[in-house]
Amino acid sequence: MTTSTSKAQEGQDANNAASSAIAPLRPGVSLSRTVWVALIFCLLVSAAMLYQHSVAAERDPWKSPQLLALKEKLRDAPADESLRSEIRRLDLEFRQRYFRRLDLDNTGAWLLVGGMAVLLIAARNGVKIVARPHLPRRKTDGPQAGIEMVARSRWSVACVGVILITGLATLAFTGRSPLPDSATELDKLLGRSPSGGEVADIPSLAEFQTNWPRFRGAEGSGASKNSLNLSLGEKQGDGVIWKSPVPALGFNSPVVWSNRVFISGGDAARREVFCYDTADGKLLWQRAVENVPGSPAKPPEISDATGYAAGSMATDGRRAFVMFANGDLAALNFDGSPAWAKHLGIPRNTYGHASSLAIWPGKLIVQLDQDEGAPGGSKLLAFDCPTGKQLWERSKPTHSSWASPIIVEAGGKQQIITLALPFAMSHSLTDGNELWRAELMEGEITPSPIFASGHVIMVSPAGKLIAVRPDGSGDVTKSHIVWTAENNIPDVTSPVGNDELIFTATSGGMLTCFNAKDGKKVWQKDLDTEIQASPAIARNHLLLVSTKGEVVLVEVSREFKELGRTKLEDAFHASPAFANGRVYLRGAKNLFCLGTSSDKLATK
Amino acid sequence: MPTQSEKKKWEKGDKEYGTSNVGAPFHLFTFSLFRVSHALIVLLFLAWLPAFAEPRFPPPDFTETNHQIPTTTTPSARAEWLQYLDVAVLGAGLVVALWCIYKQRSRRGLFWLGIFSLAYFGFWRKGCVCAIGAPQNVILGLFDANYTVPLSVIAFFALPLIVALFAGRAFCAGVCPHGALQDLLLIKPVKVPAWLEHALGVLPFIFLGFGLSFAATGTGFPICRYDPIVPIFRLSGPGLLISLAILTLVLSLFVGRPYCRFLCPYGALLKLASLASKWRVRVTPDVCTQCQLCENSCPFGAMREPSAGNVEPKQLTSERRRFGWLLVLVPLLIAGGAWIGSALAVPVSKMNPTIELAERYINQQKSPANYGPMTPEALSLQRAEHDSEALLKSATDLRHRFWLSCVIFGGWVGLVLGVKLASLSLRTKRTDFEPDRGACFGCARCFRSCPQELVRIGRMPAGDLPQSPVAAAAKT
Amino acid sequence: MSDKPKSESSTRRTFLRNGARVAAMTGLGALGGVLVNRSQAESWVWQIDPQKCLRCGNCATKCVLEQSAVKCVHAFAMCGYCNLCTGYFEPEPNALSTAAENQLCPTGAIKRTFVEDPYYEYKIDEKLCIGCAKCVEGCNRFGNGSLFLQIRHDRCVHCNECAIARTCPGDAFRRVPAKQPYLLKTTHAH
Structure with a gap:
């Protein structure tokens, strides 16, 4: 359902893109409209895919608790005809849904790629139209600005360093492992009697x-x-x-x-x-x-x-x-x-x-x-x-x-x-x-x-x-x-x-x-x-x-x-x-x- | 013996105790079998119930029909020669990129090269023959004699590096699908402040160190595992990575190549290599007139301004002193990093499946609490139980390898931070606007902003050239 | 390139740069030499060792692909062509029919066809198979073990690091030469 409307929309996008190319009267407006349509299209496709994932994934045929429970029930009542038909119905439904989802994921992803491409082309052109050429201005801040920038950079690098090192140190010194470090401790763990005079693990x-x-x-x-x-x-x-x-x-x-x-x-x-x-x-x-x-x-x-x-x-x-x-x-x-x-x-x-x-x-x-x-x-x-x-x-x-x-x-x-x-x-x-x-x-x-x-x-x-x-x-x-x-x-x-x-x-x-x-x-x-x-x-x-x-x-x-x-x-x-x-x-x-x-x- | 006290009762013929104490659901087959009454199969089934190495049910000979037993299909892996095609495409891509950057000075050429790379290395090859991940294979090949690095992977590792040593990051310019994708997405670049750029610029080196030291233990390839672009090429992936990918994509609409600049470990290697490059990208094809038109043309923060005058001698001495102190700090940082790294082996090595299993096994032995149903975790524990001694031994050995790796990684973190801090004090005297050797991706964007270039390609009459400030100063 | 006389510092830099480049090239050359010596021209692909596989079900969910590249394959020569196939039917099947309630496969990917009394042939429809190993478990536990999991190389994207291998509880994944990319089963081992 979503797929068909999406396709229609994509067609529309193409039209828009085409019209923007043919009728350059108000390119900015046309382009920005294309951008919006493409964006909405992309969002719709993503939403449809997300919905499918969040809702349908739980009903995958192999993990549906509903189906498993029904099968368990059938084991107790093997002759129950209505139970059987219910299982068949659900089984078919879940399987169809799963494969439909696979299809949708595949087509949806490509639709998304297409939509993104349209969005990109339109947006880039749009940006190009509104872009203003760079006007350099005279630099008045001399060498001092460079030194300040270096100082600020030094501080920011130091900050990143401190964050990194603190993070690593926290990770390092809070980590505990039951795995022994040395071979002798490993022997002890494996229950081999150590050569030392501790209480033997095996009685005399x-x-x-x-x-x-x-x-x-x-x-x-x-x-x-x-x-x-x-x-x-x-x-x-x-x-x-x-x-x-x-x-x-x-x-x-x-x-x-x-x-x-x-x-x-x-x-x-x-x-x-x-x-x-x-x-x-x-x-x-x-x-x-x-x-x-x-x-x-x-x-x-x-x-x-x-x-x-x-x-x-x-x-x-x-x-x-x-x-x-x-x-x-x-x-x-x-x-x-x-x-x-x-x-x-x-x-x-x-x-x-x-x-x-x-x-x-x-x-x-x-x-x-x-x-x-x-x-x-x-x-x-x-x-x-x-x-x-x-x-x-x-x-x-x-x-x-x-x-x-x-x-x-x-x-x-x-x-x-x-x-x-x-x-x-x-x-x-x-x-x-x-x-x-x-x-x-x-x-x-x-x-x-x-x-x-x-x-x-x-x-x-x-x-x-x-x-x-x-x-x-x-x-x-x-x-x-x-x-x-x-x-x-x-x-x-x-x-x-x-x-x-x-x-x-x-x-x-x-x-x-x-x-x-x-x-x-x-x-x-x-x-x-x-x-x-x-x-x-x-x-x-x-x-x-x-x-x-x-x-x-x-x-x-x-x-x-x-x-x-x-x-x-x-x-x-x-x-x-x-x-x-x-x-x-x-x-x-x-x-x-x-x-x-x-x-x-x-x-x- | 107490058990038999009630034997007489049982002997009275309460048969239901018979075979009912078989618990696993599959054993219950015996009942249903009777229900379905396939006597032959039942007999076979019961007779062969215990585990045997030979087949429990002999393969049939078809007497009535002349049925041919089909063979198992084996769709072949990718043909061998195709990997040479990959290498050839890479080589050709590099040549084309160099030609576009240095000879044609053509952004358009690089753009289409990027589209081609995106289609070929990205969507067609699904991002999996990739120079970014190749250093891991190379380092594993060095540390693990049992691991053979395919020749094509060595080529993917070395070719872009060699090119970078002579002519800068031509690979990033248009051959890398990761870069090409982000480059295409860049719509409205936001200027990242220099201090932030410097700070975040440390991360690729850290990630490189982590990826390599981790790969050297033979555990896995984190650079590939946490790649935020490849899920897009595959159009599928784990949820976390997909969200990371979307984040990167959205970010790259406004920030030029965020992955390349702030995470890509191979980019870090190329950056180092291109610092030593023989040729470099220059904005102007001819002479710089200091018009400053190119100063904002680089969306990746690689454009460097000419040095602005001389610094006061007093400030210069204090800068020099600071540089000296920072140089002294480098070995201290390395030592400190290595010290932290030595303790890092414990938490990091938990990412290794063998060590993780060994630890879980030991914990399980200490308190056999929740085993639960036959989850993959429980299954692996059973395997651990089967050969616990070998498992624990190999886990301890691995832990030692991790220890070494983590010490080196910690030292590397210290080195990167120290060198970065010290290098900020280094000053290069520049007379022209020019892209930084290391940071320049060679995307050719800046060329068109230069009026000299416009004159060269015939877009502007030579008379419209703005007057060079130098020349103007000379006149007055 | 330019006619400007090179300053002292710039020649020093060029010298340093040249030195670094020569060093890097030498390093790369040495590295390449060592690796090329060890490396082989053939490429490697991932595969499952069916004798180590524990049929945990990870293959269905951990692959980077939406539908796993791991599929159940059938070593027909090992198959007993059983009427009561423990890889095909639920434990305690209601009847030996192809009805949904009797099938073990959650996606109905196994096709059961009558050959001759009392033999039935079982074929996997790989488009439907998700690699969940439910049938493999049934066949290995009570049958000949002719069903087993393999990575299908027409679907695998050959990740540098296989995401399933990382979580495999049986440590059953390994790299095999791309020329012999399958580890087919010929005997049933326990």
Whole structure:
């Protein structure tokens, strides 16, 4: 529309220009009229182009929110015919408008060039007509004027200089950059340990082993080398030093380092990490893990029976690591500030991802078993603890699994042992290369392996407790099995043991003791309660927690002997954590710390 | 393990947990597929879902039809020989300009040459083979052995400079499309006061220093990036530059060649070169009669008057002393500039994409707050994450290059200011009206204002010549 | 030129000027020598490395041209001729038809034609393509990756500094010899 009228106007301009050339009677008037017409024409074209840009650009077909919203709507109501036709109508309209705008921009720009040319010719001629010749006048101001001019110029140049230099200096001295200047600082940033004597970013093995840095302790076998300082009576709540409310859903077990306890929890909307003080159970901080790069806005649907925080956290005393069932892996510093975060892809797992994180000084291991054994599905990943950089990734030919990996030093190597249908596998911690595998797993693999008496003890939920020598290579299914036991095999809880004895507890409450050397049953005791939390051992104490809150302390010996028992008012699915002689238990509503009352006084 | 506590419930057959936990919209293809029921594709699709290097869907063999698979079209870039045409046009343009200025003394010739250059280098070549930007390519070629400067660019850099060393700014006169456009637009020139002219005249040198030191780091070509004329040749561009272009155009209606005088970095180089030129533009073809008719003829402030008498000796000594002090100031200014420049590397280097990404990456690591949707920024951060060590290393190396560049740039700013200040005290003894060697664009406007010229071309009888004041003084 | 006797200062100036000119010419000559040694006669043009491209969408908006010189091109030999083309259809298409609500391309620049059961051919209409990479993303994520972005040199104005390259998050832009101005895709890489 504008285009056609513009063209008409241009024609008029041409006429004007022509008439000014033909009829030189009143050239000045004619020329100035041409100038005005050309000017108005130019302004009109510019205005039309500006209008098109400001209005139409927002309705470009690829960014129209209206169209996107309609398409989203159609996804929910695929059969809606009117919606479809509305989309088609809008789509056509927007596309036509866009290409019309391109056309107009092109023609408009050339029209503008033409209009400007006419304007220029007319204006130049007009100026020429009215121009008066220069009449020089006699100079009276002598050399002094020149000197004054130079002085003024000097000042103005100085002014420009001052403005420039002030501007540059302001820019220069206000600029801040997080990028380090020197190579050594860069090394520090990259997490390489500096040669100086600062606090190492990676804990020593001894430091690591005195804490409870992951699910079921440093090695993941549920055994602590330190004894418990715990005396239980019959009374309800006996031995509780403190309890502190847990604000979010999660089945993960506490991890403890020095004076900090970490748990995680959350739901589809929000997933958080909670840090408590071991002294009084005070919630020191809670931090949501959100906006992880690549993490989809809509988390997967996971039943509350698993929840988003089934796998336990891990810590290296500098950072706490957490993984949620939506595939977000994050590291938080001890003050709660985020250290790093990444999204590992949504775990394709029927019940939801539940494997806990495994950790060894400097390395964080994620067992990501998913899908049904298709290549490219399950994998084992290693990350650098300080930086979160992926160190290696190995594909695994296994199905989804809910067991957690353990890291042991056996056969002269640091091995990561994972259980999943159908293989028990061992990978080197150093480079992730596979060390051995055994095709022993059947059913839905839930109990985690342990390392006791030099063997890897594993439960196949189809009803077998198997001990495997971890010094093989390749397929060790036939060659490295030491013994197999087939009675009272748990389907949920993991076994626990020491060099002599192995214990299992079934969901039905049957506690069984096996000989670690040959797998012969030593004793069994029906505790007549439901058990979902794996038992744990601290020297000669075995601790059991039932779902209803019965805490039973049993002696680790060749005969069954109950040492104490108490009742807590909560529901327990998470395994206990031991640190500094105390027991940390996560219930559905509260986090409990158990110990002796003298200990309790001492902390006050 | 707590997770499995509810397993029995699930086993009762609640199948909806099945595959529903795939979140990205594209995964939802699987559902729609069933809806549309294309079983073959579904099977293929599912089987090949994981990433593979080989094609997921094998290329078809057409059995029913004899369909020929088309080839990808590759419209060729500009033919190789055309760049030599550009160089030839440049060379020819320079020759014609020189001929118009010195031989023909023809404004009209230069006018049409300007129109031709505007059409060829401007609207046809879209302003992108251009002497103004060429110094950046040259300096990058010097500092970065991996960057090869095309021969045509070297020619565009060197030819106008060589001409300027001998005969002044013939390039500006009619070959440069930027200059030609502004020259054409000049309708009603306003005289810029000399002090302002001097002050703003510093800017091209600063811009030149910035452009070159920035280009030397391999980051980019700011002289091209912030060129306010090229968007006009392309008839499109980013909004900010378009507005800058319109501003320049409107300004050049009233101020003679504002870009050339107050910003053009190549013009600054040509100015320096033509200060040493062998031949120069003179207003009069013959003898100056001091008629002063030409004093307002230059719209670009290049006309210099004859020296007006002698300065008092007292004033002269104080001027000399000042000049001495200003000369002493020059090294101080250079040192100060370099000192500021050393700190300038941090903010300036943020314009480098690698450093910008590295900084963003570090900040992101410190507080992984708002990642948001997959914007280009988030995508680049993901790339950074992938190879953070190499990125940070190259960013620190680059920062060092920037440091050096910025120190030199700071020193250059000090040098320009100092030399400019000192040079203002220099006095040239002039007997005639003549255009300044450096500032003259060679546009030939002043020629026609000279009565001697009018006599030469036969527009005026020789008898009408005004009497020279010198001659008049001699008579009395 | 003139017969006037040259004053002392003017000869000094001429001397200085001559010196400066000789110095400048020598400098230029040295510079030219170094550069010509290193330079090649061939000219260079910008191009996108499709293996580095992250399909961010910048190409559609950052080009100095109103309609970007970057277009989607199709390596037909890599194409699976799929019925369900993930570069052509929206995720979860309502139906496998050419209806607007099913098309991924915002400008309808992909032409889908039936070849034989079950194969369809997809061609890009470059006049309509804006280089937004939506189809490229779909094809690379779930298909053979036969769709990819390239700078079309019949449209590119060959800026000295490419405005898209400056903002490319994948660092995918680089200069290539003008004789082989395309980086065509032959394999799909992840």
